[in-house]
Amino acid sequence: MDILSETIAAIRTGSPASGLFIRHAPWGRRYPKVPGAGFHVVLQGSCWVRPPDGKPIALGAGDVLFMPRGEVHDIMDALDTPVTELAIPGEPRELPGPGVRAVLVCGAYGLGGRRSHPLLDELPEFIHLPARPGRHPALRSAVDLLACEIAEPRPGTDAAIPALLDTLLLFMLRAWFDEQRSPTGWAGVFGDPVVTDALRAIHAEPQRAWTVAELSAVAGVSRATLARRFLGTVGEPPLSYLTRWRMLTAARLLRETDAALASIARKVGYQSEFAFAKAFKREYGLAPGHYRRADEQPEVLAV
Known part of the structure; x- marks a missing residue:
């Protein structure tokens, strides 16, 4: 059971989106906040990202910027360039201009916003992964392949891009965790x-009526040790x-299958559909049937 892969699969919704974005200085654009995660990869040139709070972030060729919660931000060729564009779907890929050319791959992932996961909750709003020789070669390879597609x-691109985007998300998270010298929390x-x-054990058998004693036995430690270490990392x-x-x-x-509610209830450890529906509504604010019918496809960043 691959914990990271399973976690990402559980919180992902809809299809990821990406595109090539080309501008010539001077240029400045705003990305509104969206209910998902976004990223920018600089393929050529350089730019600045200005978060709503905090220091501006300088991006150079090969740098990756990941925004786990799709926070609003401005991106421009220079800090004194005014923001004149709003990132919206359907805008031109390239606009001419007199200055230096910048080429970026920009994209977004839909994430289930009604119930989050601590793995994403504890990440900073902006994760900068600079291009450094020899660092994160898998991430660099995924970026190169995505940029080419x-x-x-070419034939098959429509199938290749979503797969590459899913891979890129995992590699960005891996790179961030690897960068933590004194890892705490999910790192x-x-x-x-x-x-x-x-x-x-929990991910493999969520339907099982686990006790702390049983999980401690699986982990080979005392209940107190498991409780302390679990709370200190998982949160x-x-x-x-x-x-x-x-x-x-x-x-x-509910999102991905047509399974009956009673079947889903059993798969996640509830003996009755009523008990499951009550627990689900408490967490999501919607009954399971209403959740299934709701349009969970979030907005995506314009690219």
Whole structure:
């Protein structure tokens, strides 16, 4: 059971989007906040990103910027350039101008906004992954492949791009976790075999009526040790996380399958459809049937 892959699959909704964005200085554009995650990759030239709060971020060729919660931001060729564009769907890929050319790949991921996951909750609003020789070669390869498919579509591109975007998301998260010298929170989860053993058990069998004692036995430690290390990394007690994972799994099944509610209830540990529906509505604010019918496809960043 791959914890990171399963977690991303559980919170992803809809289809990712991406595109090539080319501007010639001077240029400045605003990206509104969206209910998902976004990214920018600079392929040529340089630019600045100005968050609503905090220091501006300088991006050079090869740099990646990841925004886990799709925070509003401005991006421009120079800090003194006024913002004149709003990122919206359907705008031109390239606009002419007298100055230096900048080429970026920009994209967005839909994420289930009604119930989050601590892995994403604890990430900063803006994650800058600078291009450094020898660092994160897998991320660089994914960026190169994505850029080629977007710049020169060929037969199969429509299938290749979503797969590459899913891979890129995982590689951006991996790169961030690898950059943490003193990992805490979820960055520390993947280096703690006790916690990962317990998480794998929960992810593999969410329908099981786990107890802390049973999870401790799986992890090979005492209940007190598991509780302390689990809370210190995951951010909540084991059984609270079990409930969270059950609800995320149920939401994914509702979005992606036509399974009956009674069947989904059993798969996530509820003996009756009524008990499941009550628990689901408490977490998501919607009954399972209403959630399934609701349009969960979020806005995406214009690219």
